[in-house]
Amino acid sequence: MGKGILERLSLVPFGGRLPTLADRFDSRANSIGALRLVLAFAVLVAHCWPLVLGRSMLGSAESMRQTDVGKLAVYGFFVLSGFLITGSALRFSLPRYLWHRALRVLPGLWVCLLATALVMAPAVAYYERGNLDGFWNHPDGPLQYLWANWTLAMDQWTISGILADVPYGRGLEGGGPVNGSLWSLRYEVLCYIMLAALVAASVLARAPGAVVLLLLGTTGSSSKTSAGATGSSSGHPSTVNSALTRLSGPSTNSSSSTWPSYFCSARSPSCTPTGCP
Structure with missing residues (x-):
């Protein structure tokens, strides 16, 4: 009973609807800077394997060469940076x-x-x-x-x-x-x-869903290009x-x-x- 009341009260500031990420996100009180620092440090550490030791990237062998710590950290860093940069593009001229x-x-x-x-x-x-x-x-x-x-x-x-x-x-x-x-x-x-x-x-501003469609189309096109390049002898x-x-x-x-x-x-x-x- 008490939990249900608290859940309903938490929706009051948002007009009774579920809050979005934009509602919850605080541009000042967040940990994105700390997360990006950790991810950047992970990239630095992961690169020590090939650059210093002459071995494959950290995590490559453990994932059977499907991914590695450096790649995952770069992806995470770019996602967080893209979130912040998109906000900047929407706020400023x-x-x-x-x-x-x-x-x-x-x-x-x-x-x-x-x-x-x-x-x-x-x-x-x-x-x-x-x-x-x-x-x-x-x-x-x-x-x-x-x-x-x-x-x-x-x-x-x-x-x-x-x-x-x-x-x-x-x-x-x-x-x-x-x-x-x-x-x-x-x-x-x-x-x-x-x-x-x-x-x-x-x-x-007017059709953010179109960005998702554009991303899916680009990803699909890249996948086909990569598949077509398999076995190429171009070096x-x-x-x-x-x-x-x-x-x-x-x-x-x-x-x-x-x-x-x-x-x-x-x-x-x-x-x-x-x-x-």
Whole structure:
């Protein structure tokens, strides 16, 4: 009896209807920031297996290569971020939303690229070789790294051939990737743009159900593409990685574009430095 009264009372502020997520969510008093921190740390820990130990991603063997801790953490992080970013797109005008997204990504990226190219890379090169001979004027040198990547293009992953002897760099022409985790930025920005288009077309405000249909259609199309790519001898991954590789532009034969092999071999021990079966 008492429980039923409490349940009915809890619906009073919502006009007698069941409360929605928008009703319950508090933009300030929530734990989303803490959850995203935990998920980001999980990605960091999971990547230690292939990057440091030369093994498959944490959780890959336990799930019989169906998934891994890093992949699940990335999915969770993107879902939570998408929830927050959608709220931002609905609250602000389109120019202000895009300005906020640019401020969120670009300054941090530029600081990261500068620190990587001008501090970390020379320090690693000096540690590995005992000098910096040929470092600054290398075809894939630090200045070229900055120029190739400052607009989110991420067309160069190595710097002056460093990290060639670490587990993840062995066998890769031109050295190992210095910050492979930046692969996700271009797709994050692509989602920002898609969300902006949905807001501009008033789809989110007037027909949010259409977004679900669009997502289902996109997922189905991707599944068919992945299935059709199975058994391909192109040397690229035969799953979603194949589509990402085609979108990235440069071939994996280039010393500066090692990200497709980096991306797939972290998840499959059968991958080689030049591609996946």
